[in-house]
Amino acid sequence: MSCYRxxxxxxxxxxxxxxxxxxxxxxxxxxxxxxxxxxxxxxLINMKLILVVTCAFLAVAVAAPPxxxxxxxxxSDFDQKPDGSYHIDVETEDGYKREEExxxxxxxxxxxxxxxxxxxxxxxxxxxxxxxxxxxxYSADQNGFQADGPSVPKNPPPSRR
Numbered sequence: 001m002s003c004y005r006x007x008x009x010x011x012x013x014x015x016x017x018x019x020x021x022x023x024x025x026x027x028x029x030x031x032x033x034x035x036x037x038x039x040x041x042x043x044l045i046n047m048k049l050i051l052v053v054t055c056a057f058l059a060v061a062v063a064a065p066p067x068x069x070x071x072x073x074x075x076s077d078f079d080q081k082p083d084g085s086y087h088i089d090v091e092t093e094d095g096y097k098r099e100e101e102x103x104x105x106x107x108x109x110x111x112x113x114x115x116x117x118x119x120x121x122x123x124x125x126x127x128x129x130x131x132x133x134x135x136x137x138y139s140a141d142q143n144g145f146q147a148d149g150p151s152v153p154k155n156p157p158p159s160r161r
Contacts, residue, residue, distance in 0.1 A: 071096065084118070095133065098124040107142050117142045 071094035080086040085103035090096070100122030109115045118140075125135040128151070136149035 084116075088122070095127040096124070097126075098122065105141075 071092040073090070073092050075089060075091040077089040078086070083104065086101065088098065088100045090098045100120060102118055102120040104116045105119045106114050107117050119142075120140040121138070123135060123137040125133055128134050134149065134151045136147055136152060138145065138147040140146070
């Protein structure tokens, strides 16, 4: 304090003491929350709740299974021709295989006018979670998409009425 007074000769000891007293009163009025007051308990409960929720989120994040690396691609061929046809051939190390070809075909629409339609035929296979190989053959043309394979659901037989 004496050093401060030496540097500021204009500041009287009375002014310094009154400023200090005013600061103490301000702090007391701002921190008037006692440890038994309701607002203190509410704040404490809220802080504990936030802590518990944060810990729960952390536990869920730590318990999540780690992401596995994507399977390496063993073969990937794509050939597109100027006439609009194409051929795709893909195979990965985890057993996934896909082969598909598409070509533009001219068919008559409902009005009898010729239109070009992309006709796609292909198949894919993969290992299911039980380790079985599932193969699906499919086609898509002017009649829509149709898939066939042991794991593809079949339409139920028509009911007799």
